[in-house]
Amino acid sequence: MGPPPSATTVTKVAEGLKPIAVDAMGGDRAPGEIVAGARQAADELGVPVVLVGQPEAIGDAGGLEVIPASEVIGMAEDPAQGVRRKKDSSLVRAAEAVRDGRASAMVSAGNTGAAMAAALLRMGRLKGVQRPAIATPIPVPGAGPTVLLDAGATRRAPRS
Numbered sequence: 001m002g003p004p005p006s007a008t009t010v011t012k013v014a015e016g017l018k019p020i021a022v023d024a025m026g027g028d029r030a031p032g033e034i035v036a037g038a039r040q041a042a043d044e045l046g047v048p049v050v051l052v053g054q055p056e057a058i059g060d061a062g063g064l065e066v067i068p069a070s071e072v073i074g075m076a077e078d079p080a081q082g083v084r085r086k087k088d089s090s091l092v093r094a095a096e097a098v099r100d101g102r103a104s105a106m107v108s109a110g111n112t113g114a115a116m117a118a119a120l121l122r123m124g125r126l127k128g129v130q131r132p133a134i135a136t137p138i139p140v141p142g143a144g145p146t147v148l149l150d151a152g153a154t155r156r157a158p159r160s
Contacts, residue, residue: 026110
Protein backbone atom coordinates (compact mmCIF):
# COMPACT_ATOMS: atom_id res chain seq x y z
CA MET A 1 0.00 0.00 0.00
CA GLY A 2 1.12 3.51 -0.74
CA PRO A 3 0.93 6.63 1.38
CA PRO A 4 -2.40 8.05 2.48
CA PRO A 5 -4.25 10.14 -0.10
CA SER A 6 -3.25 13.78 -0.29
CA ALA A 7 -5.64 16.72 0.08
CA THR A 8 -5.36 17.21 -3.68
CA THR A 9 -6.45 13.62 -4.35
CA VAL A 10 -9.37 13.91 -1.92
CA THR A 11 -10.43 17.21 -3.49
CA LYS A 12 -10.40 15.72 -7.00
CA VAL A 13 -12.53 12.79 -5.83
CA ALA A 14 -14.94 15.15 -4.02
CA GLU A 15 -15.53 17.35 -7.09
CA GLY A 16 -18.99 16.80 -8.50
CA LEU A 17 -20.24 14.76 -5.55
CA LYS A 18 -23.37 15.58 -3.64
CA PRO A 19 -22.57 16.69 -0.09
CA ILE A 20 -22.12 14.37 2.85
CA ALA A 21 -24.87 14.86 5.45
CA VAL A 22 -23.16 15.29 8.82
CA ASP A 23 -25.23 14.77 11.98
CA ALA A 24 -24.11 17.91 13.79
CA MET A 25 -25.87 16.88 17.00
CA GLY A 26 -24.25 13.44 17.48
CA GLY A 27 -21.11 12.92 19.54
CA ASP A 28 -19.54 13.81 22.85
CA ARG A 29 -18.73 17.42 22.03
CA ALA A 30 -21.51 18.13 19.58
CA PRO A 31 -22.30 20.34 17.93
CA GLY A 32 -19.14 22.45 18.33
CA GLU A 33 -16.48 19.86 17.49
CA ILE A 34 -18.61 18.21 14.80
CA VAL A 35 -19.18 21.54 13.05
CA ALA A 36 -15.47 22.42 13.35
CA GLY A 37 -14.51 19.09 11.76
CA ALA A 38 -17.07 19.48 8.98
CA ARG A 39 -15.80 22.99 8.23
CA GLN A 40 -12.22 21.73 8.20
CA ALA A 41 -13.12 18.93 5.75
CA ALA A 42 -14.87 21.43 3.49
CA ASP A 43 -12.17 24.12 3.71
CA GLU A 44 -9.00 22.01 3.58
CA LEU A 45 -10.11 19.01 1.53
CA GLY A 46 -12.91 20.45 -0.56
CA VAL A 47 -15.33 17.80 0.67
CA PRO A 48 -18.89 19.01 0.17
CA VAL A 49 -20.78 18.94 3.49
CA VAL A 50 -24.28 19.73 4.66
CA LEU A 51 -24.87 19.92 8.41
CA VAL A 52 -28.04 18.44 9.93
CA GLY A 53 -29.26 19.61 13.31
CA GLN A 54 -30.61 22.43 15.43
CA PRO A 55 -29.59 25.70 13.74
CA GLU A 56 -29.63 27.63 17.03
CA ALA A 57 -27.25 25.10 18.64
CA ILE A 58 -25.01 24.90 15.56
CA GLY A 59 -24.56 28.67 15.42
CA ASP A 60 -22.04 29.86 12.82
CA ALA A 61 -21.93 27.11 10.21
CA GLY A 62 -19.11 28.86 8.35
CA GLY A 63 -20.99 28.97 5.09
CA LEU A 64 -22.10 25.33 5.20
CA GLU A 65 -25.75 24.58 4.45
CA VAL A 66 -27.80 23.45 7.44
CA ILE A 67 -30.78 21.11 7.19
CA PRO A 68 -32.86 21.94 10.27
CA ALA A 69 -33.85 19.19 12.69
CA SER A 70 -35.44 20.02 16.03
CA GLU A 71 -34.79 16.73 17.85
CA VAL A 72 -31.76 14.68 18.93
CA ILE A 73 -31.60 10.94 19.61
CA GLY A 74 -29.40 10.56 22.69
CA MET A 75 -26.70 7.99 23.20
CA ALA A 76 -28.67 6.18 25.91
CA GLU A 77 -31.93 6.02 23.94
CA ASP A 78 -33.26 2.84 22.37
CA PRO A 79 -32.25 3.16 18.70
CA ALA A 80 -35.43 1.88 17.03
CA GLN A 81 -37.77 3.73 19.40
CA GLY A 82 -35.74 6.93 19.03
CA VAL A 83 -35.98 6.79 15.22
CA ARG A 84 -39.71 6.00 15.31
CA ARG A 85 -40.58 8.65 17.92
CA LYS A 86 -38.22 11.44 16.88
CA LYS A 87 -39.08 11.90 13.23
CA ASP A 88 -37.48 15.37 13.21
CA SER A 89 -34.17 14.18 14.70
CA SER A 90 -30.85 15.00 13.07
CA LEU A 91 -30.19 11.31 12.34
CA VAL A 92 -33.56 10.79 10.64
CA ARG A 93 -33.23 14.00 8.61
CA ALA A 94 -29.70 13.01 7.53
CA ALA A 95 -30.96 9.62 6.30
CA GLU A 96 -33.81 11.35 4.48
CA ALA A 97 -31.32 13.71 2.80
CA VAL A 98 -29.54 10.67 1.33
CA ARG A 99 -32.81 8.99 0.36
CA ASP A 100 -34.10 12.15 -1.32
CA GLY A 101 -30.87 12.77 -3.26
CA ARG A 102 -29.76 15.87 -1.32
CA ALA A 103 -26.68 14.04 0.01
CA SER A 104 -24.47 11.18 -1.15
CA ALA A 105 -23.88 9.72 2.33
CA MET A 106 -24.49 10.37 6.01
CA VAL A 107 -22.07 10.39 8.93
CA SER A 108 -22.75 10.49 12.67
CA ALA A 109 -20.62 10.29 15.79
CA GLY A 110 -23.80 9.75 17.81
CA ASN A 111 -25.97 6.72 18.60
CA THR A 112 -24.70 4.04 16.18
CA GLY A 113 -27.78 1.86 16.53
CA ALA A 114 -30.03 4.82 15.76
CA ALA A 115 -27.90 5.72 12.72
CA MET A 116 -28.29 2.16 11.41
CA ALA A 117 -32.03 2.15 12.17
CA ALA A 118 -32.55 5.54 10.51
CA ALA A 119 -30.67 4.37 7.41
CA LEU A 120 -32.66 1.13 7.20
CA LEU A 121 -36.05 2.71 7.85
CA ARG A 122 -35.54 5.77 5.64
CA MET A 123 -33.29 4.49 2.85
CA GLY A 124 -34.19 0.80 2.81
CA ARG A 125 -31.87 -2.08 1.93
CA LEU A 126 -29.86 -2.76 -1.17
CA LYS A 127 -31.11 -5.73 -3.17
CA GLY A 128 -29.36 -8.89 -1.99
CA VAL A 129 -28.14 -7.40 1.31
CA GLN A 130 -29.70 -9.10 4.32
CA ARG A 131 -27.99 -7.14 7.09
CA PRO A 132 -26.20 -3.80 7.02
CA ALA A 133 -22.58 -3.62 8.11
CA ILE A 134 -20.51 -1.06 9.94
CA ALA A 135 -17.21 -0.04 8.33
CA THR A 136 -14.48 1.10 10.70
CA PRO A 137 -11.29 2.70 9.30
CA ILE A 138 -8.17 1.60 11.15
CA PRO A 139 -5.09 3.81 10.74
CA VAL A 140 -1.98 2.12 9.35
CA PRO A 141 1.30 4.02 9.86
CA GLY A 142 2.82 4.99 6.52
CA ALA A 143 -0.16 3.81 4.50
CA GLY A 144 -3.80 4.53 3.90
CA PRO A 145 -6.27 3.17 6.43
CA THR A 146 -7.44 -0.42 6.43
CA VAL A 147 -11.20 -0.84 6.67
CA LEU A 148 -12.67 -3.37 9.10
CA LEU A 149 -16.09 -4.29 7.79
CA ASP A 150 -18.88 -5.33 10.16
CA ALA A 151 -17.27 -4.25 13.39
CA GLY A 152 -20.58 -4.97 15.13
CA ALA A 153 -21.79 -8.29 16.48
CA THR A 154 -25.06 -10.11 16.62
CA ARG A 155 -26.33 -13.07 18.61
CA ARG A 156 -28.68 -14.03 15.77
CA ALA A 157 -26.01 -14.87 13.20
CA PRO A 158 -27.00 -17.94 11.18
CA ARG A 159 -25.03 -21.11 11.73
CA SER A 160 -22.77 -22.22 8.91
